[in-house]
Amino acid sequence: MNDDRNTRIVLAARPQGEPTAENFRLEHAPLPAPADGQVLLRNRYLSLDPYMRGRMNAGRSYAKPVEIGEVMDGGTVSEVIESRHPDLRVGDVVLAHGGWQTHAVADGRTLKRKLDANVAPLTTALGVYGMPGFTAYVGLHEIGQPKPGETVVVAAASGPVGATVGQIAKLQGARTVGIAGGEQKRAYLRDELGFDVALDHRAPDFAAQLRAACPDGIDVYFENVGGAVFDAVVPLLNDFARIPVCGLVAHYNDKALPAGPDRMAWLMSQILTRHLTVRGFIQHDFIALYPQFLREMGGWLADGKIRWREDLVDGLENAPRALIGLLRGENFGKVVVKL
């Protein structure tokens, strides 16, 4: 990459099921020029997140889809290299929505958060101290609301949302059960993140293991996965359990509905008879809590009370492969692409 042109990855074609390398195309383009009130950014780190799979579809998801030929969407840690905005100077490092590219132009007023590596490592603004961490924070704060002694279960628990859910819930006095794929991640949950129990969802007797791990049932299931984990969770839910739903990564590549029987009405009957609350959200729904999150999480990070792990990918050209791996659960920690 050089800095006299923009290198970017666009959506070449919509995936059918699991994305492939052919769905992406790396391009070069002239550097864009900032207008008045704008800045030119050099994106330094790109966040990869499961939600990006949804943006690759034509259909409705959280937000409008990425169009064919458009640059793939994504959060970035970016450096201002040219400024036409009074509050931003060359050299400022900001949290941006720079996308899958080396350079981007942004309105200065959209860049609300300057980053200081002395406060927290810059890349945490894409993970534990950014959108995924905030997702965990508000999902617990507004929906899950674990009480001391309650059992909180979360899957993808070595990822940036799940890891943060488990650690916050533990700080709040809950009993935490983390689920991840493979022995290495399981050891990490138990030994590094402090989950009370760590389970491998690939175990043939996973459902039985989960039942044994939740002798008092489940009070909060933080749903970011779906699939077989959800199937195992539902029968264990206690009356008045809360299910914040922020992701269903096991289903993002689904091409069609699975075979029957149809369990939709059964799920509704569980919601009814167990007095469940099931609520879908994205972190932005609770954006008013962002300053509180920055304060509180900043304190936890400074005190070493919350840990995180990054899976660093080197080079934009490796982003497609990394996203494909992320959707398979092959990453280990927050996936950040160094540009």
Added chain:
Amino acid sequence: MNDDRNTRIVLAARPQGEPTAENFRLEHAPLPAPADGQVLLRNRYLSLDPYMRGRMNAGRSYAKPVEIGEVMDGGTVSEVIESRHPDLRVGDVVLAHGGWQTHAVADGRTLKRKLDANVAPLTTALGVYGMPGFTAYVGLHEIGQPKPGETVVVAAASGPVGATVGQIAKLQGARTVGIAGGEQKRAYLRDELGFDVALDHRAPDFAAQLRAACPDGIDVYFENVGGAVFDAVVPLLNDFARIPVCGLVAHYNDKALPAGPDRMAWLMSQILTRHLTVRGFIQHDFIALYPQFLREMGGWLADGKIRWREDLVDGLENAPRALIGLLRGENFGKVVVKL
């Protein structure tokens, strides 16, 4: 019926699917004798409600099942005919949980609500001014929370919950769409209860009619039915829609899960991408609001702002047939059995 013995209906056998007359047995028994602190009640009116189907199963529902040979559960308007409790006198009429029988003994302290026919007709304590009306009230107050101009949809809308949901939502400035079975009920929703639109779920093009009736989508779907109505509702739900779930009468007689495809994960993905809140409840979850309900609903009834309709059944011996009909939607209004 005479008053020197108790006539009662017990659960004779658990139903497989739809209940039949053989699941019930009418018996006679000596009058029970109240102990200290208790009263002997002559039940005058028995409420029939969809939840009773759940109690006939062995499996988990809201509450413990009725055992074989036990008297069927149910709310009653009852008269004190013998009192060994200082606060209750012979002749007092109370809201009780007297069950499917002419007489019952109850602890005086459980009889918290004395009824006065001058305030509201006694039987309304089993309908609009009792459990079903309170279900509607708290489901809207705590979960649905309709804002002026929003669209509220409710099925079984000529029944005591649905009719009250529609009228309260209308009082709160919402646009209301009521669904019921058949032209007579449809006319009642439109002409008597003031629904903005009334639909017949039996219409072959019901889903299209519902779409046409909700040009701005659905903000609150008060779920008391399930089945084909829910199927038609889900695609119309707006972002941030709320679904209080208080009943699924279309499924109470289900013997097995329906054939596939399996839409459970699809429902979860709708909850996720549309930021839905789906919450199961029974009125008792919000019992602290009961005094407020009595005040507010009392005012609405006195002012003629809320209407109701009763489907009066004469004689305990007709209760089984009436419950079977209720589960088929054959009733027209709140089913009350005169004992």
